[in-house]
Amino acid sequence: MKNEKSMIQYQIGYHLKILFIGINPHPGSYRRGVPFSNNKMFWYLLHDAGLLQESREILRDDAHLKKLYLHDFKKKYHFGLLNMVDRPSRTITELKKGEELFGKQRLLAAIKRYKPKVVCFVGKKPYALFSGSPKVSYGWQPSLFSSQLFVMHAPHHGPARERIDDLEKIKKAL
Numbered sequence: 001m002k003n004e005k006s007m008i009q010y011q012i013g014y015h016l017k018i019l020f021i022g023i024n025p026h027p028g029s030y031r032r033g034v035p036f037s038n039n040k041m042f043w044y045l046l047h048d049a050g051l052l053q054e055s056r057e058i059l060r061d062d063a064h065l066k067k068l069y070l071h072d073f074k075k076k077y078h079f080g081l082l083n084m085v086d087r088p089s090r091t092i093t094e095l096k097k098g099e100e101l102f103g104k105q106r107l108l109a110a111i112k113r114y115k116p117k118v119v120c121f122v123g124k125k126p127y128a129l130f131s132g133s134p135k136v137s138y139g140w141q142p143s144l145f146s147s148q149l150f151v152m153h154a155p156h157h158g159p160a161r162e163r164i165d166d167l168e169k170i171k172k173a174l
Contacts, residue, residue, distance in 0.1 A: 007033045011074040011081050012110055017174050018051075019080040019116035019147075021107060023092050023126045030088035032062055034069045035081050042122065042155040049167035052077065080116060082107055084126050092125055100129040112145050118170050119147050123154035138166070148173060 007030050012019070020035075028038035036042035043059045046052040058064045073079050084103035085095055107130060111119055121127035124136040127149075131141075141149035152166035 008035055013074055014114050015078055016080045016114060016116035017078040018118045018120050018170060021121045021126045022083045024083050024085035025088045027088040034066050037065055039156050045155055045163045045167060049164045049171060051167055051171055082110060084129050104130055111147050115146050117174060119149050120170055121151045124151060127151045
């Protein structure tokens with residue numbers, strides 16, 4: 001599924017183990033066409049948790065990372081990705097209230113249709129916007145349709161071990 005306004009091609013489809021949900025792309029990631037590529041910590045965490053087999057050296061290289069995202073992310077690893085908002089911004093404070101409503105509907109439809117095993121919200125903010133609740137805790141949330149929901153710590157704040165632990169919990173549940 002690709003939104004005409006976005007340079008990021010979403011990875012979505014049937015038989016997904018994990019559907020990652022971001023808030024919106026950083027301008028650098030948007031230009032590259034690869035989510036979380038401006039600060040590659042998300043990709044390093046997937047590697048460190050044993051969810052990706054590629055080395056950190058491969059993940060550092062923009063061309064290799066784009067190939068991984070476009071060709072292997074869904075087909076080899078059975079991972080997907082959607083953002084709540086397609087518009088790039090440097091910070092989430094630049095997003096306007098209500099801008100996430102289309103993304104929320106798109107996400108609900110995708111979860112219902114594709115039935116990913118786990119929907120992983122990358123940070124509290126995407127889940128807060130999705131659920132409509134300002135009070136969000138990390139970890140497992142109530143299931144939706146047949147998918148388990150998980151809120152992980154954002155990849156760029158705090159100790160990496162906490163984020164790796166989050167991803168290892170998801171890996172164990174698969």
